[in-house]
Amino acid sequence: MIIVMERTATKENVQRAVNLLEEHGFRVIVHEGDVHTCIDALGDKTTLTPGRVSALDGVKEVKVIREPFRLASRDRKSEDTVIEFSNGVKIGGKNRPVFIVGPCSVDSDYAGLLQVATAAKEMGCEFLRGGAFKPRTSPYDFQGLEEEALKMMAKAKEETGLLLVTEVMDSQDLPMISDYVDVVQIGARNMQNFKLLKAVGKANIPVVLKRGPANTIREFLLAAEHIMYNGNEQVILCERGIRTFDDKYTRNTLDLTAVPVIKKLSHLPIIVDPSHATGQRYLIEPMSKAALVVGADGIMMEVHHDPENALSDGKQSLPIPMFKDVIKRLSTLRDQLEYDKTCLSANVK
Ligand code: PEP
Ligand code: MN
Numbered sequence: 001m002i003i004v005m006e007r008t009a010t011k012e013n014v015q016r017a018v019n020l021l022e023e024h025g026f027r028v029i030v031h032e033g034d035v036h037t038c039i040d041a042l043g044d045k046t047t048l049t050p051g052r053v054s055a056l057d058g059v060k061e062v063k064v065i066r067e068p069f070r071l072a073s074r075d076r077k078s079e080d081t082v083i084e085f086s087n088g089v090k091i092g093g094k095n096r097p098v099f100i101v102g103p104c105s106v107d108s109d110y111a112g113l114l115q116v117a118t119a120a121k122e123m124g125c126e127f128l129r130g131g132a133f134k135p136r137t138s139p140y141d142f143q144g145l146e147e148e149a150l151k152m153m154a155k156a157k158e159e160t161g162l163l164l165v166t167e168v169m170d171s172q173d174l175p176m177i178s179d180y181v182d183v184v185q186i187g188a189r190n191m192q193n194f195k196l197l198k199a200v201g202k203a204n205i206p207v208v209l210k211r212g213p214a215n216t217i218r219e220f221l222l223a224a225e226h227i228m229y230n231g232n233e234q235v236i237l238c239e240r241g242i243r244t245f246d247d248k249y250t251r252n253t254l255d256l257t258a259v260p261v262i263k264k265l266s267h268l269p270i271i272v273d274p275s276h277a278t279g280q281r282y283l284i285e286p287m288s289k290a291a292l293v294v295g296a297d298g299i300m301m302e303v304h305h306d307p308e309n310a311l312s313d314g315k316q317s318l319p320i321p322m323f324k325d326v327i328k329r330l331s332t333l334r335d336q337l338e339y340d341k342t343c344l345s346a347n348v349k
Pocket of ligand 2 (some may be wrong): 052104105312
């Protein structure tokens, strides 16, 4: 780190900072400028955090050179992380982007869920998503069918072979949920639920971690770091839009810059969810195309057999015929981009 002292800092202030740094094993070089004194300090920030140094009298600013997300960072691991599933599907690196599709919430109509799963399989999608435990803004809205929904998803997997993704909201449910699905999702609202991050960090299951609507890219990567720090490196990031001021036409603003930025900063795969990002079914196709072009490792989208009667997020869910048309065009684009994606990821590193 580099410590910039105040113009008014005394010699004692500088010495106090130097002593503290040296006591913690830092190698220190002091530059006495005409106006400000700067201290270069090389060492392990786990023993002395930048926050503690910035609290010292006479310290103006502490600049951290290395990113704070150590395990998730490209500096630690230059090659892309690839997450591989038992059926050979892979997410990340130079593998072709995956499609994760399904209803926002699984409702009691198993036939409807199977219609979606069958269409997904037919169109070459890899994953069926479905909400069993729903994080709803209002307590009066549908909260999810819990284990009953997971049983229906497992049945749909038996019939189609699709891999399963569902959200976990409480660490107590994690063992039960992990018995049914291939990937657990941490929803946007829980991105900084550190106890939950720790719990999935201790589990041995891939995790889709969604970006909180009001969180920075740095906070997003630090949330991933919590999971990795606790032992689970199988993290798939998901950009799903950030809080917008223009909520008349879109639910959130889809921050597609996050994709190349994260590819530059981190080796983890990143997918994009245009359904929650936009809240509008007509925007799913254009924003999915854009996401593929900027190098996303996958697309998550909501699909329902009867969106008008869906118990959540019907407005942003594709009905099956429209889903088939959209996926057909996205698959064509995905094939065209296969070569370009290699170039893209090489360029951003
Ligand atoms: C979801 O994927 O079902 C969901 C609730 O999304 P988000 O956490 O991104 O709002
Ligand atoms: Mn939803």
